[in-house]
Structures are given as structure tokens and as C-alpha cells.
Amino acid sequence: MFTGIVEEAGTVEEIVDSEGGRRLRIRTDGLSDFAHGESISVGGVCLTVEEFGSDWFTAFTATETLEKTTLDEVREGDRVNLERALPADGRLDGHIVQGHVDTTTEVRDVEAVGEDWTYTFALPEDHEQYVAQKGSITLDGVSLTVAAVDDSAGEFSVAVVPTTYDLTTLGEREPGDSVNVEVDVLAKYVERLNDY
Incomplete structure (x- = not known):
């Protein structure tokens, strides 16, 4: 994990x-x-x-x-x-990430906003239901919080702070690039429980 x-x-x-x-x-x-x-x-x-x-x-x-x-x-x-991998006695600073990539999606826009950046991505096909505003999502291994979801446009956005921008590969991503997506595993379990 x-x-x-x-x-x-x-x-x-x-x-x-x-x-x-x-x-x-x-x-x-x-x-x-x-x-x-x-x-x-x-x-x-x-x-x-x-x-x-x-x-x-x-x-x-x-x-x-x-x-x-x-x-x-x-x-x-x-x-x-x-x-x-997280040691059993380690700090969970991000969220629970399995490293089991669900799919990929495309960067649609990157915009500097003050000292931060707003990244907009296409909602990942067949995984839209797991992307929720203020929910967690993993992109290229980075734990991020979903800032907004626009179902009509088929996209979602995240805010990227300077440290994340500088220390990860997100700072290199441009519109048209693909990124790995792992949706929040807790959302999957909630959906599965609702099937019963």
C-alpha cells in the first residue's frame, strides 16, 4: 500500500x-x-x-x-x-493508494493561478462515478484532491501546489499528455456494498 x-x-x-x-x-x-x-x-x-x-x-x-x-x-x-510502500507504522499523509492503476486519462488544460496550478483532466471513461468533488484521486502516483467536477464537459480539475509541481512529474505534463489514474478504493467498496 x-x-x-x-x-x-x-x-x-x-x-x-x-x-x-x-x-x-x-x-x-x-x-x-x-x-x-x-x-x-x-x-x-x-x-x-x-x-x-x-x-x-x-x-x-x-x-x-x-x-x-x-x-x-x-x-x-x-x-x-x-x-x-508504506510501512505498517508509517504516516498516512495522502490517502490509501494501492498502486493498482484503473485506467488512464488525458490532460486537457494547465493554468497557473497565483502560486498554484489548476490542472483539468478528462473524466476517465467508465470510472466517472468514482470522481467526486473534494474526493481523493491518484494521478501518476500523486495523491490529489478533486477541486471540481463538470459532468457536462466530461472533465474534472485538481489544484497543484508548488511543492507537488516542482517535485513530481506533474510539472512536466501538458494538454494532450496521458496520466495514470487510480480512483479511491473506498468509493469502489461503497459502490459494491450498494449492490447488495
């Missing part, structure tokens, strides 16, 4: 594609002491550390993951948001 509080934006150093998926080698500046088999969120996708050194690790992405996330679009030199 994760919190959506990105620790660092690492750099994709090497990509090896194969019939079964894609292996990424990611360099980090601040993260270290990796362990074989540990979970790490890469752009919001829960992956497993395979090999590692003092400032890098590799992780494999299966074909299904590539089909449902933006990791199939990542190129060498791109930055990706990184977060280690």
Missing part, C-alpha cells in the same frame, strides 16, 4: 522490451537501500524491485500493465514518480 506522497522523480535509464512485457532500469537520487522483491510505486503503478544498486533498481512490467497504464509510453530519459 502507498499514500500518494511521491518521494522522488527517478529517471528511466534503460528499457528492455520483450514478448512478455518491459523491464525498466530507474536511477534515483535520494532513494537507496532497496531490497529484492519489495514493492515500489513507479508513476502510480505498483512494481516489484528485481535487481538494484546504491542508486538504481530494475522492475518488470507485464503486458497487461502496459496495456492499462502509461508505462508503455515511457522512454529512456523520462522521469517517473517514485514512492516506497
Whole structure:
């Protein structure tokens, strides 16, 4: 489990594609002491550390993951948001994030508002019901609060503060770019309970 509080934006150093998926080698500046088999969120996708050194690790992405996330679009030199799994006694600063990306969506607009930025995204197809004003959503592994939902326009917006803009890859996103979306798992459970 994760919190959506990105620790660092690492750099994709090497990509090896194969019939079964894609292996990424990611360099980090601040993260270290990796362990074989540990979970790490890469752009919001829960992956497993395979090999590692003092400032890098590799992780494999299966074909299904590539089909449902933006990791199939990542190129060498791109930055990706990184977060280690939450320890049992850790602080839950963001919200409950599983690293199980539901879908992707498109950036529609980015607007500077004072010191902050307002990002507008297309409502993710077949997941619109999980996007609620003042609710939580994870975009590229970043825990965010939905500022507004416009069902008639098919879009929603979030406010991005300077720290998030500077320390994550959201500051690099432009209209037309795709981002990974994980909706709030609690909303899914509420919907499921209402089925009974």
C-alpha cells in the first residue's frame, strides 16, 4: 500500500522490451537501500524491485500493465514518480493508494493561478462515478484532491501546489499528455456494498 506522497522523480535509464512485457532500469537520487522483491510505486503503478544498486533498481512490467497504464509510453530519459510502500507504522499523509492503476486519462488544460496550478483532466471513461468533488484521486502516483467536477464537459480539475509541481512529474505534463489514474478504493467498496 502507498499514500500518494511521491518521494522522488527517478529517471528511466534503460528499457528492455520483450514478448512478455518491459523491464525498466530507474536511477534515483535520494532513494537507496532497496531490497529484492519489495514493492515500489513507479508513476502510480505498483512494481516489484528485481535487481538494484546504491542508486538504481530494475522492475518488470507485464503486458497487461502496459496495456492499462502509461508505462508503455515511457522512454529512456523520462522521469517517473517514485514512492516506497508504506510501512505498517508509517504516516498516512495522502490517502490509501494501492498502486493498482484503473485506467488512464488525458490532460486537457494547465493554468497557473497565483502560486498554484489548476490542472483539468478528462473524466476517465467508465470510472466517472468514482470522481467526486473534494474526493481523493491518484494521478501518476500523486495523491490529489478533486477541486471540481463538470459532468457536462466530461472533465474534472485538481489544484497543484508548488511543492507537488516542482517535485513530481506533474510539472512536466501538458494538454494532450496521458496520466495514470487510480480512483479511491473506498468509493469502489461503497459502490459494491450498494449492490447488495
